[in-house]
Amino acid sequence: MGVVEADELPDGVVVADGRGLVVEFNAAAARLTGTPPRRALGRPVREALPLEDIAGRRWWDVTDPYGGLRIRTRQPERNLLLPGGREVLVAARYVRETAPGGGPGPLRRLVVTLRGTDARRRAELGHAELIATVAHELRSPLTSVKGFTKTLLAKWDRFTDDQKRVMLQTVDNDADRVTRLIAELLDISRIDSGRMEVRRSVVDLPTAVRRHVAAYEAAGQPPERFDVRVRGELPELWADADKVDQILGNLVENAVRHGAGTVTLEIEPAALGDPARPAVAVTVSDEGPGIPAESMHRVFTRFWRGSRRGGTGLGLYIVKGLIEAHGGRITVGSGGAGGARFRFILPAGLPEFLLPNS
Numbered sequence: 001m002g003v004v005e006a007d008e009l010p011d012g013v014v015v016a017d018g019r020g021l022v023v024e025f026n027a028a029a030a031r032l033t034g035t036p037p038r039r040a041l042g043r044p045v046r047e048a049l050p051l052e053d054i055a056g057r058r059w060w061d062v063t064d065p066y067g068g069l070r071i072r073t074r075q076p077e078r079n080l081l082l083p084g085g086r087e088v089l090v091a092a093r094y095v096r097e098t099a100p101g102g103g104p105g106p107l108r109r110l111v112v113t114l115r116g117t118d119a120r121r122r123a124e125l126g127h128a129e130l131i132a133t134v135a136h137e138l139r140s141p142l143t144s145v146k147g148f149t150k151t152l153l154a155k156w157d158r159f160t161d162d163q164k165r166v167m168l169q170t171v172d173n174d175a176d177r178v179t180r181l182i183a184e185l186l187d188i189s190r191i192d193s194g195r196m197e198v199r200r201s202v203v204d205l206p207t208a209v210r211r212h213v214a215a216y217e218a219a220g221q222p223p224e225r226f227d228v229r230v231r232g233e234l235p236e237l238w239a240d241a242d243k244v245d246q247i248l249g250n251l252v253e254n255a256v257r258h259g260a261g262t263v264t265l266e267i268e269p270a271a272l273g274d275p276a277r278p279a280v281a282v283t284v285s286d287e288g289p290g291i292p293a294e295s296m297h298r299v300f301t302r303f304w305r306g307s308r309r310g311g312t313g314l315g316l317y318i319v320k321g322l323i324e325a326h327g328g329r330i331t332v333g334s335g336g337a338g339g340a341r342f343r344f345i346l347p348a349g350l351p352e353f354l355l356p357n358s
Contacts, residue, residue: 006024006026006027007026007027007028009026009028010028011028011113011114011115012026012028012029012030012031012032012033012088012113012114012115013025013026013028013029013111013112013113013114014026014029014040014045014048014049014111014112014113014114015109015110015111015112016045016109016110016112017108017109017110018106018107018108018109020044020045020046020066020110021042021043021044021045022040022041022042022043022044022045022048023041024041025037025040025041025048028114029114032082032086032088032114032115032116033049033082033086033088033114034082034086035048045060045110045112046058046060049082049112050082050083051080051081051082051088051090052080052081053078053080053081054079054081059080059090063075063092065092065094065107065110066107066110070096070099070103070104070105070106071104072094073093073094073096073104074091074092074093074094075090075091075092075093076091077089077090077091077113077115078090078091079117087117088114088115088116088117089114089115089116089117090112090113090114091112091113092110092111092112092113093110093111093113094107094109094110095107095108095109095110095111096108126302129302129303130188130302133303133313133314134181134185137177137181138178138181140174141174141175141177141178142174142178144170144171144174145171145174145175148167148168148170148171149171151167152164152167152168184314184315184318187318187321187322188302188314188317188318188321191317191318191321191322191325196321196322196325198239198240198243198325198326199240199242200238200239200240201238201239201240201241202236202237202238203237203238203239203241203244204237205234205237205244205267205280205282206228206230206234206267208241208244208245208248209228209248209265209267209282210228212245212248212249212252213226213228213252213265216252216256221256224262225256225261225262225263226262226263226264226265227262227263227264227265228265228267229264229265229266229267230266230267230268231266231267231268231269232268232269233269234267234268234269234280234348235269235278235279235280235348235349236348236349237280237346237348238348238349239326239346240326243322243325243326244346246318246319246322247319247322247323247344248282248284250315250316250318250319251284251319251342251344252265252284254284254315254316254340254342255284255285255286255288255339255340256286258286258288258340259286259287259288259339259340260286260287260288260289260339261286261287261288261337261339262286262287262337263284263285263286264283264284264285264286264335265282265283265284266281266282266283266285267280267281267282268280268281268283269281270345272327272328272329272345272346272347277347277349278347278348278349279328279345279346279347279348280345280346280348281343281344281345282343282344282346283341283342283343284341284342284343285335285336285337285339285340285341285342286335286337286339286340287335287337287338287339288338288339288340289338289339290334290335290338290339290340291332291334291340296332296333299316299332300316300317300319300320300330300332301317302314302317304316304317319344323344323346326346326347327346327347328344328345328346328347329344329345330342330343330344330345331343331344
């Protein structure tokens with residue numbers, strides 16, 4: 001791999017020498033500051049980057065990299081202002097000479113990195129939308145729970161046992177909704193932070209699929225609505241059984257609720273990247289209206305709900321995260337009968353880190 005040029009870096013990089021003069025000013029720094037490199041090179045870094053904090057203080061006077069404490073080696077990233085009020089995220093690293101006694105000496109090079117605030121703002125907007133969605137979804141069941149419990153406590157003797165049972169069943173169902181929402185939030189936190197744990201064991205995928213179908217049939221769905229197909233000899237699948245159930249549950253529920261006609265579930269051997277690497281594929285398709293072509297790329301993003309409202313819109317985002325945590329992938333398209341078609345592939349076989357002597 002060759003040396004990466006400064007202009008190829010996505011973040012702004014400004015380097016000043018031991019005299020405080022700019023010797024490097026890359027393209028990203030020029031874009032973020034609006035200053036062409038030719039105007040910055042050779043100038044004092046204080047003039048090339050006239051940064052101020054939110055209180056209006058000159059950042060260089062506060063940090064003083066050339067005259068401050070020699071034990072300081074860096075400045076953590078913080079939000080600063082350029083002329084005109086443009087916000088930028090700034091961090092600095094001090095490269096020092098070694099003093100005769102072995103301690104830190106004078107500053108030899110100052111490396112300043114700059115980042116735009118767009119990504120942070122997008123993340124903040126996403127967090128704000130998540131909080132608003134959660135608050136909205138929590139309000140309904142909690143209002144119901146509060147209403148029924150208050151009524152029962154105040155007028156317990158006025159209701160028959162059947163009426164009490166109906167009220168308590170409603171409270172129980174609403175508590176389940178709150179529990180599911182909290183579980184979704186925990187999943188999103190783990191997915192976004194890369195902390196999703198996968199506890200692998202052997203999973204019988206056809207049995208898991210048939211278990212979900214049987215649950216819908218027991219709830220009143222006609223058996224002829226489901227078509228389960230197992231093709232070929234499946235390799236042994238090592239996966240997190242609970243997370244596989246969560247994936248299947250979401251995809252089958254979407255097909256039943258939003259689709260129409262027959263819900264087809266196909267399980268077959270597959271390849272994932274390397275043709276020699278065994279994998280298992282599951283396809284869930286329906287015969288409903290399908291997903292508009294212009295929406296296909298947004299299906300696995302947060303809050304996507306399609307043409308029908310209701311729910312948090314987090315389910316498919318979580319499904320994608322769970323599958324990718326297994327090292328798999330998921331795609332969406334149109335089925336042969338015009339409905340939605342979701343297909344996910346999970347790597348099979350015993351993972352290398354679980355092999356003896358690995």
